[in-house]
Amino acid sequence: MTVTKQLYQLQEIDLEIESEEKSLNQKTSQMGERQALDNAQARIASQQQHLDELRSQQHGAEWEVDDMLSKIAIAEEKLYGGKINNPKELSSLQHEVSTMKGKSDDLENRALEIIDLVEAAEKSVAGATSELQKMEDEWQRQQQQLSDGIEQLKSRLAELRQKRQQLSEEIESQAVKLYEKIRQQKKPPVATVEQGICHICRISLSASELQRARSGQPVQCGSCGRILFIP
Numbered sequence: 001m002t003v004t005k006q007l008y009q010l011q012e013i014d015l016e017i018e019s020e021e022k023s024l025n026q027k028t029s030q031m032g033e034r035q036a037l038d039n040a041q042a043r044i045a046s047q048q049q050h051l052d053e054l055r056s057q058q059h060g061a062e063w064e065v066d067d068m069l070s071k072i073a074i075a076e077e078k079l080y081g082g083k084i085n086n087p088k089e090l091s092s093l094q095h096e097v098s099t100m101k102g103k104s105d106d107l108e109n110r111a112l113e114i115i116d117l118v119e120a121a122e123k124s125v126a127g128a129t130s131e132l133q134k135m136e137d138e139w140q141r142q143q144q145q146l147s148d149g150i151e152q153l154k155s156r157l158a159e160l161r162q163k164r165q166q167l168s169e170e171i172e173s174q175a176v177k178l179y180e181k182i183r184q185q186k187k188p189p190v191a192t193v194e195q196g197i198c199h200i201c202r203i204s205l206s207a208s209e210l211q212r213a214r215s216g217q218p219v220q221c222g223s224c225g226r227i228l229f230i231p
């Protein structure tokens with residue numbers, strides 16, 4: 001096998017290593033990423049707070065109804081107790097009771113409205129909580145998948161690095177040095193030649209460049225400086 005063919009193979013391994021490293025970084029950065037879950041949790045917390053406020057309003061409204069009912073009971077006891085005989089006083093008390101009954105109806109209606117709101121808020125908290133549970137399950141599944149993917153990539157990378165090590169030991173050290181030097185400046189360092197043209201910088205090579213490249217010894221493109229490889 002020619003030296004340039006070996007360098008080309010080395011480059012293919014390097015490209016694969018780079019691509020696997022990119023995937024590994026992507027997957028690693030996705031590990032533990034739970035912004036969507038945190039947002040959903042925050043929404044539930046605020047819904048729960050609203051529900052707590054409504055429940056406290058409900059208790060207040062119910063207390064007001066009870067209070068009004070006991071005031072009515074006391075007034076009615078006076079009214080029908082037979083202790084008051086003055087017609088003016090009786091009529092005024094009757095009026096008071098009927099006013100209080102009107103208020104008590106209003107308070108009951110208000111309490112019922114709040115109970116409806118509480119029930120709606122309870123439903124929405126329960127719905128959001130079960131939705132969050134589904135999201136959590138899905139997240140756990142994805143995290144497991146990511147973690148499996150990361151393990152696979154790591155072992156593939158270890159394999160590739162070992163292969164790279166072996167191959168670079170088989171290649172003439174001068175050629176490897178040249179490859180590494182070019183690679184530090186431009187990637188990829190090896191350019192294939194197709195129909196007499198450097199595949200990367202698209203420059204037509206001279207007859208003598210082509211002839212030297214055909215020998216399989218590393219020849220650099222006169223334009224971009226890459227090692228030319230004729231497949």
Ligand SMILES: [Zn+2]
Pocket residue numbers: 191198199200201202203221222223224225226
């Ligand atoms: Zn070139």
